[in-house]
Amino acid sequence: MTTPIAASIRSLTLALAIAFLVTSVGVSYWTILASDQLANDPFNPRLIAASNDRPRGAILDRNGAPLATSEKGATGFVRSYKDQSLAQVVGYASLQFGLSGVEAAYAESLIGQDPADPISIWRARYLGERQAAGSVVLGIDEKIQKAAVEALGGRRGAIVALDPRSGAMLASVSVPSFDPNEVVDPQRQQAAMDKLNNGPEHPLLNRAAQGQYPPGSTFKVVTASAALESGFDPTKKLRVDDPYQADRSWGDYFVRSASHAHGLFDMSDGFRLSENIYFAQVGLQIGGGKLAEYAKRFGIGTAPKLDLPAAKGQLSGSGLLDRPTLVADTSYGQGELLVSPLQMALIYATIANGGVMPTPHYATGVRDAEGHVVRQVAPGAQGQVISANTAKTLTTMLVGAVAGPGAFAFGAKVPGVDVAGKTGTAETRPGEAPHGWFVGFAPAEAPSVVVAVIVENAPEGGVTAAPLGAQVMRAALGK
Amino acid sequence: MNKSQGAALPASPPRWGLGGIAPRSRFTELSLLVWVGALAVLGFVAVVGAETSSFGSASIVVPAIFIVLVLSLHVFLIARRFRGDQVLMPIAAGFTAIGLVLVQRLASDLLLQQLSWTIIAGGAFAATILIPRDLTALARFKWTWAFLGVLLLVAPLFPIIGREINGARIWVKVGPGSIEPWEAVKLLLVIFFAAYLEEYREVLSRSQRRIGPFPIPPIPYLVPIVAMWGIAMLVMIFEKDIGATALFFGIFLAMLFLATGEGFYAVLGLALLLVGGFVAYQLFGHVQVRVDTWLRPFDEDLRFGSGYQLVQGLYALANGGLFGAGLGNGMPDRIPVVWSDFVFDAFAEETGFAGALALLTLYLLFLYRGMVIALRAPTTFLQLLAAGLSFIIALQTLVIVGGNARLIPLTGITLPFVAYGGSSLVTNWMLVALLLRVSEVSNRMRGGP
Numbered sequence: 001m002t003t004p005i006a007a008s009i010r011s012l013t014l015a016l017a018i019a020f021l022v023t024s025v026g027v028s029y030w031t032i033l034a035s036d037q038l039a040n041d042p043f044n045p046r047l048i049a050a051s052n053d054r055p056r057g058a059i060l061d062r063n064g065a066p067l068a069t070s071e072k073g074a075t076g077f078v079r080s081y082k083d084q085s086l087a088q089v090v091g092y093a094s095l096q097f098g099l100s101g102v103e104a105a106y107a108e109s110l111i112g113q114d115p116a117d118p119i120s121i122w123r124a125r126y127l128g129e130r131q132a133a134g135s136v137v138l139g140i141d142e143k144i145q146k147a148a149v150e151a152l153g154g155r156r157g158a159i160v161a162l163d164p165r166s167g168a169m170l171a172s173v174s175v176p177s178f179d180p181n182e183v184v185d186p187q188r189q190q191a192a193m194d195k196l197n198n199g200p201e202h203p204l205l206n207r208a209a210q211g212q213y214p215p216g217s218t219f220k221v222v223t224a225s226a227a228l229e230s231g232f233d234p235t236k237k238l239r240v241d242d243p244y245q246a247d248r249s250w251g252d253y254f255v256r257s258a259s260h261a262h263g264l265f266d267m268s269d270g271f272r273l274s275e276n277i278y279f280a281q282v283g284l285q286i287g288g289g290k291l292a293e294y295a296k297r298f299g300i301g302t303a304p305k306l307d308l309p310a311a312k313g314q315l316s317g318s319g320l321l322d323r324p325t326l327v328a329d330t331s332y333g334q335g336e337l338l339v340s341p342l343q344m345a346l347i348y349a350t351i352a353n354g355g356v357m358p359t360p361h362y363a364t365g366v367r368d369a370e371g372h373v374v375r376q377v378a379p380g381a382q383g384q385v386i387s388a389n390t391a392k393t394l395t396t397m398l399v400g401a402v403a404g405p406g407a408f409a410f411g412a413k414v415p416g417v418d419v420a421g422k423t424g425t426a427e428t429r430p431g432e433a434p435h436g437w438f439v440g441f442a443p444a445e446a447p448s449v450v451v452a453v454i455v456e457n458a459p460e461g462g463v464t465a466a467p468l469g470a471q472v473m474r475a476a477l478g479k
Numbered sequence: 480m481n482k483s484q485g486a487a488l489p490a491s492p493p494r495w496g497l498g499g500i501a502p503r504s505r506f507t508e509l510s511l512l513v514w515v516g517a518l519a520v521l522g523f524v525a526v527v528g529a530e531t532s533s534f535g536s537a538s539i540v541v542p543a544i545f546i547v548l549v550l551s552l553h554v555f556l557i558a559r560r561f562r563g564d565q566v567l568m569p570i571a572a573g574f575t576a577i578g579l580v581l582v583q584r585l586a587s588d589l590l591l592q593q594l595s596w597t598i599i600a601g602g603a604f605a606a607t608i609l610i611p612r613d614l615t616a617l618a619r620f621k622w623t624w625a626f627l628g629v630l631l632l633v634a635p636l637f638p639i640i641g642r643e644i645n646g647a648r649i650w651v652k653v654g655p656g657s658i659e660p661w662e663a664v665k666l667l668l669v670i671f672f673a674a675y676l677e678e679y680r681e682v683l684s685r686s687q688r689r690i691g692p693f694p695i696p697p698i699p700y701l702v703p704i705v706a707m708w709g710i711a712m713l714v715m716i717f718e719k720d721i722g723a724t725a726l727f728f729g730i731f732l733a734m735l736f737l738a739t740g741e742g743f744y745a746v747l748g749l750a751l752l753l754v755g756g757f758v759a760y761q762l763f764g765h766v767q768v769r770v771d772t773w774l775r776p777f778d779e780d781l782r783f784g785s786g787y788q789l790v791q792g793l794y795a796l797a798n799g800g801l802f803g804a805g806l807g808n809g810m811p812d813r814i815p816v817v818w819s820d821f822v823f824d825a826f827a828e829e830t831g832f833a834g835a836l837a838l839l840t841l842y843l844l845f846l847y848r849g850m851v852i853a854l855r856a857p858t859t860f861l862q863l864l865a866a867g868l869s870f871i872i873a874l875q876t877l878v879i880v881g882g883n884a885r886l887i888p889l890t891g892i893t894l895p896f897v898a899y900g901g902s903s904l905v906t907n908w909m910l911v912a913l914l915l916r917v918s919e920v921s922n923r924m925r926g927g928p
Contacts, residue, residue, distance in 0.1 A: 008738075010854075012866065020839055022886070023884065034793075035799075038797030039798065043790070046798055
């Protein structure tokens with residue numbers, strides 16, 4: 001005989017009643033047990049609303065110049081942002097739209113509850129005492145930042161300058177930018193945000209760390225690193241005949257030389273004259289596996305451990321280099337490669353730093369209201385990517401790429417200083433002008449600054465970008 | 480208790496004015512509705528008062544219209560000499576009142592729309608009380624309901640009429656607006672399952688073969704079961720609506736369990752659902768996003784992305800505390816689309832854990848009342864129907880409240896009667912009418928109140 005339905009109804013009702021009980025317990029967790037913790041979460045808009053009556057901590061550049069401060073207005077404290085060129089980096093603290101940039105990444109520090117200062121957190125949470133907020137100091141140097149803004153001159157693109165020894169960001173420009181003061185102004189915020197979100201220009205995107213571009217010839221240092229460390233002889237001459245294909249199976253597919261070259265090239269020539277066919281052959285000789293391994297070691301496909309959001313880039317759509325034409329194209333920085341300007345800067349910083357990649361960071365420290373250091377932000381090195389010898393060989397060739405006879409990157413020269421660097425002209429979509437790149441560092445013998453420049457859709461490509469790099473390096477070196 | 484199947488049912492109630500019999504009073508219902516009316520007025524006065532520090536006309540007009548509506552329904556039932564349950568309608572009216580107050584609080588520009596839907600829902604309730612004249616007629620057309628249900632379920636997938644809103648393709652264009660056919664499907668499904676299982680429950684449960692303790696039902700009867708599972712998975716994949724899948728499959732499992740008493744079916748079904756969910760997690764981006772958002776909404780890469788809504792909801796809960804911020808005094812409007820997906824968190828922020836617990840208790844009471852109606856129903860079909868309908872409301876509540884409180888992954892299921900949304904409100908009121916109809920059949924057979 002079948003079980004009476006009544007029994008099943010009772011069991012089902014009981015099961016549901018238990019589920020209601022469990023759900024109620026879950027609700028009590030959030031409303032009561034986790035209540036204090038969430039109420040003090042720096043991203044909680046209720047906290048931002050409540051902190052209307054007291055100033056938020058300031059954000060300063062490395063010399064103490066204010067980048068963001070809280071000023072008393074008619075309805076409470078209002079955030080004031082001083083430098084539009086740092087809009088994506090400094091970010092905004094908006095009741096309506098939440099936090100972004102440094103305002104988000106160091107949100108706790110900016111309300112006087114830095115994780116390195118647990119006593120303040122405890123006092124705020126359980127005693128309701130609020131510390132006067134301290135400040136967050138960035139590595140940005142106003143002077144270098146200004147030079148970078150002037151160099152880019154409003155063209156769409158980005159410039160990153162960082163110290164290869166510490167990884168501190170010295171300048172970070174992303175054009176187009178926006179006025180964060182509008183985003184925190186109750187009268188204008190909605191219109192401002194609609195405009196920012198609905199254009200084709202994406203001004204909220206920090207192109208310096210989040211922009212994804214094909215790297216073009218600036219990527220050749222990765223191919224060269226892989227080759228040098230696999231025992232490839234850089235002095236060996238390879239035959240270059242434009243146009244090039246490895247064998248007939250490529251069909252109508254060819255690698256082209258920018259200078260329609262015919263002749264013998266060694267690696268220095270390859271860098272100096274930015275010869276795609278030379279590097280395509282190098283890539284094919286060492287193989288896609290080796291090239292992929294070095295791209296991965298240099299951080300392509302992994303987001304840099306930055307204290308702000310950063311894009312991870314890609315080696316190829318599939319993550320592999322499994323076709324000869326893709327290996328050839330990737331070897332000179334095209335194919336399906338995508339990188340951010342920050343990633344390129346880090347690759348060159350590794351070369352500048354004797355093969356050790358630094359960890360990038362915008363902030364350098366947190367101070368309390370009296371100016372005492374609460375915490376230093378110094379994440380240290382990420383590890384040896386290539387040998388010191390390889391780094392040295394590459395540096396020599398990159399100096400030649402700027403100052404050698406007929407060098408493509410001559411525009412990056414700085415009087416009285418040896419600059420190591422490389423231009424790139426990255427093909428984008430068919431019918432669109434290429435992106436112009438320059439990535440380099442100076443002084444070559446003891447580098448203190450790495451610069452990555454990208455100018456979107458610059459018909460002259462790397463020729464446009466190189467002198468911008470020189471301008472920024474001059475400002476950084478005080479020349 | 481004699482539950483012989485196919486028992487002759489009493490004749491349908493007399494029509495308007497026939498026989499000159501005095502209308503039957505429904506005192507319990509009326510006295511409960513007084514509380515509902517007070518709730519509506521106080522809620523509106525509190526919300527409008529907190530917003531404008533004055534008692535605007537909306538605070539009186541809307542609750543007045545609402546009270547007139549529920550009183551007309553009450554009078555309508557009396558005039559019909561209706562003998563069904565007197566508690567469920569006031570509970571549903573209470574939920575609806577809370578829903579209207581919350582729409583005023585969270586999205587006052589949608590209030591007129593929601594009020595119109597409430598009136599339509601009242602009409603649908605009355606119509607369902609009248610038609611069909613004989614409830615068992617529903618069982619005769621079970622394959623029609625199944626066909627119609629599946630048709631409605633896949634309707635959003637068709638190009639011209641289907642619409643994708645907030646990532647889920649579960650909407651169908653009707654005139655200027657959209658409706659969610661899923662809402663009607665849940666009623667059709669319960670009716671179909673109740674009828675199908677009434678017919679085959681013996682075969683399904685009195686299984687000849689067993690593997691260990693597990694019953695293996697005859698294969699032909701398993702086909703519809705597996706087909707249901709397949710359809711549920713298809714809905715999840717193509718309409719990207721995990722909530723509907725959970726509900727769809729949940730109804731099916733619950734009714735299979737009710738009919739056969741075999742807990743094994745429920746366990747097997749849950750296992751299948753988990754396997755399906757796991758495979759879907761591996762294969763489909765939208766499932767992955769849901770699960771990841773549930774597991775770590777506070778992570779940096781999610782808290783301003785896919786986790787934003789949930790995190791804002793949890794802030795709202797946290798602000799609620801024990802007794803809440805007070806109606807109109809919280810900040811639940813920080814939650815995106817709060818009026819449809821997160822209305823529970825909004826309610827909990829302003830009325831606290833106490834209010835949330837009261838609301839959950841009210842849903843539990845609804846479930847209890849519905850299940851009592853099921854227990855008392857005279858035929859297997861009516862028992863399964865009433866239990867299935869009550870189960871829908873309970874499961875929907877558990878799934879959305881669980882999602883809001885991060886106990887399970889969040890889905891786009893509506894909080895019954897309370898969340899903003901017309902299709903949902905209308906079908907839920909029809910569901911109440913059906914439950915009332917079942918209780919009336921039992922009462923007439925017993926000669927009860």
